[in-house]
Amino acid sequence: MTPQRRDIGQQYQNETKYFREQSHWRMNASTDSAYPHLSDSEASSTISVLPLPPAPQADLWEILKKRRSHRDFSLQPISFNDLCLLLFAVQGVTSTQNGYLFRTAPSAGALYPIETYVLVHRVASLRSGLYHYHVAQGYLELRRLGSFERNLASAALDxxxxxxxxxxxxxxxxxxxxxxxxxxxAYRYIYMDAGHIGQNLYLAATALGLGCCTIGAFYDDEINALIGVDGLSETVVYMGIVGHRLSDERLQRR
Ligand SMILES: Cc1cc2nc3c(=O)[nH]c(=O)nc-3n(C[C@H](O)[C@H](O)[C@H](O)COP(=O)(O)O)c2cc1C
Structure with a gap:
């Protein structure tokens, strides 16, 4: 049996990164990637996303049939309640046993390596900016106010x-x-965990009548810089976007 090489996981993570100077499946790089630094002086504030607001009735089998990736969004903001429900779907705590916070999505060994950052662009009654979801306490912590969606799009291979x-x-x-x-x-399990979370986002968005697309194509280091993580001990693995869909009629008129 071949012995496992130490650090092969981290090497895998590093050597599968996308970089602007290389060509990828989608490449029309813009230079719009100078991220504002997270400032310590910016007052941190928290917004509770619990208790869970009432959710619309939904039939799982219909939702499974309807789930699709959507990439055309209208300017209509989503409601704060919808955001609370989406957060619950991705990482909501459903049971506490022996110190473990079991959640809506499974996790290898119940170790829950995945953290959720939320970039708010158009959510009713919530200021645009970068937030971090504190799962155990059920709140969003404001990390930085501002409109970073173009930076994020640029970092997601434009x-x-x-x-x-x-x-x-x-x-x-x-x-x-x-x-x-x-x-x-662990590197295998991390991506499996993220996949489960991504599917939960798809299903919840579909149940709420919203469009969703998950995203695996991004310049890792640029996203890490945008959210303020070091890329080694904590690194971006996956993303998902949600919004009201453009109607088919409006899509045809485009
Ligand atoms: C791991 C993963 C990464 C993905 N990355 C992207 C992406 O970067 N951009 C994109 O437009 N769609 C992305 N998608 C969505 C897929 O393109 C989509 O799931 C596929 O075309 C099948 O369509 P459906 O989701 O409507 O069934 C990704 C999906 C997965 C599961």
């Missing part, structure tokens, strides 16, 4: 739909939560 979405979810992995138990194999 996928302009990112700038049009009402809200973007940026999922990072706090790697040591998984590696301390699973070592290098």
């Amino acid at each position: 996928q302009t739909m990112v700038a049009d979405a009402a809200v973007s979810f940026i999922w990072t992995a706090v790697v040591h939560r998984s590696t301390r138990k699973y070592r290098e194999r």
Whole structure:
């Protein structure tokens, strides 16, 4: 049996990154990527996303049939209640046992390496900016006020739909939560965890009548800089965008 090489997980993470100077499946790089730094002086504030607001009735089998990736969004903001429901769907706590916070999405070893950052663009009664979702306490912590959706779109290989979405979810992995138990194999589990979370976002958005698309194509280092993580101990792994869909009629008129 070949012994597992130490650091192969981190090497995998680094060597599968996208960089602007290389060509990828979508490449029309803009230079609009100078991110404002997160400032310590900016007062941090928190917004509770619990208790869970009432959710519309939805039939799981219909939702599964309807789920699709949508990339055309209208200018209509989503409601704050919808954002609360989406957050619950991605990482909401559903049970506490022996100190474990079990959630809507499964996680290898119940280690929950994935963190959720929320880039608010158009959410009713919420100021635009970057927020971090504190799962255990059920609140959003404001990290930085401002309109960063164009920066995010630029960092997502210039996928302009990112700038049009009402809200973007940026999922990072706090790697040591998984590696301390699973070592290098943890990198597999991290991405599986993220996949479950992404599907939950799709299903919840569909149930709310919203459009959703998950995103795996991005310049890792640019997203990490935008949200203020180091890219090693914590690094972006996946994203998802949500908004009201442009009607088919308006799409045809475009
Ligand atoms: C891991 C993953 C990464 C994806 N990344 C992107 C992306 O960067 N841009 C995009 O437009 N769609 C992305 N998608 C959406 C896929 O293109 C979409 O799921 C696929 O075309 C099938 O269509 P459907 O979701 O409507 O069934 C991604 C989906 C997954 C699961």
